[in-house]
Amino acid sequence: MSEIGHGGREIVERILDPRTTGERIKGLKKVPVREQIAVEVIDIAYGFFSPLQGFLGKKDVQSVCKKMRLADGTIWSIPIVFDLSDKEIADYGVKEGESILLTYKDSPIAVFDVEEIYEYNKQEMAKDVYGTNEEKHPGVKLTYQYKDKFVGGKITMVSKPTINEPFTEFLVTPLEMRKKIREKGWVRTVAHQTRNVPHTGHEWLMKGSWLSAYGELPVEKMMVGVIVNAIIGEKRPGDYIDEAIVLCHDVLRKAGYFREDVHLTSISLWDMRYAGPREAVFHAALRANLGITHHMFGRDHAGVGTYYGPYDAHRIFDQFDSNELNIKPVRVLEWWYCPVCAEVTYMGLCNHKDKVQNFSGTLIRSIIQDGVKPPRLIFRPEVFDLIEECANKYGMGSAYVTKDYLANRNPVFTFPKL
């Protein structure tokens, strides 16, 4: 049975047959890559980035930057590129028309069939994708760090990486997710994109968008699921540690705030670009590949600072025909605490605008830092307790990213040595 993903294309995993691996990689020039590239190899190979089969060539990069589409017209908003310095190209003997073997931490990870080596103006790329050339924008900074040349071509992963605990059960590939959705009997699913430990505002975003996606479906048996898809990738000091994010989301279901038959926790590997509306489009493609039917977009989705308007990520979807995306955007406003309503309530419903009290993950962190336990209406006690547990078990004493954590954490994935 064909599994169709973003762009109406079949999801095809690009992984070598173990019976032919030895022969396929014999004699290939080895090129070591950094973690970001290793992550994107995994994403391409498993179909998270379908219809991409490798790193983009110049024509596709130009089209993505200028038109938010691949050269063949498929919607695609963030260029997925492989960069090398001129010295590396010379030292490793990378040539068009030849294959190389990408390695990560001395393990072979992918055969890269080099089709094209090219230059691309990084200032232009940054401006097109992020709408700014300011280097304090993390996506712009990442772009300016790209090396001299880009290399386009298809990749085939050498062998499947081990996903280490506690992430093992949460990395669900596109083909596996479709199986899970069928097993659960979900007719619709709504993605909740996150890189934070949940407070009740997040919980209500999920519940509200679940209700929205549920619509007219019958209710004798629950037919819709929330799929939390936490982005696991590059961390900055002060972020919550990845383990806390994933496990705290999962505890919301285990503690009964979501029924077992309406909620699932998963992760995707990706270094956030904070491209705001463009990243919203990218997320839509990613979750369409996971077989998810709806994607919730809130205020300032995937934004940073004040680069993007609060609802730019809603409006960007207006330019696409509904049949071009295999996923429906669910546009949501904010949830806040209203002392008159005496509950966490929705901006689109509550009219006590002068009385409402906004809360955020940052505010809650301040509350905890001041030695105060937030009330359960704002922050679930099970999440509060689990944060401390994660701090001790995974975070070297802190639930927030520190230099110690970055240097000594257990890696999310490991490729086998051959």
Next chain:
Amino acid sequence: MTETFPINIWINEERYQKLQEAGLSAMAQEMLAGLKVLRVPTTAEQRDDILKKYPTAKYDSATTKSIELLPRDAKDRIFSLIVDRKTLDVIEEFLK
């Protein structure tokens, strides 16, 4: 009226006791379903000074429009000034 940007000093048991002893418990506002907080006003200039002086602090421009994540000892100093001076207008002195 000049816009102000609050620093939230969340009141734990120890702080509440000190406020009560100083006769200042009415200064604390109630927020978020039962939490007590002192909302200490800062001007835009003071806000920027604080963020420069304490790089781990953050101005939550997106949601709460408040200065958050000031280190605990900085907040303790601000709280002590409030109790001593019996006013929330202590930031100028705090920044000296």
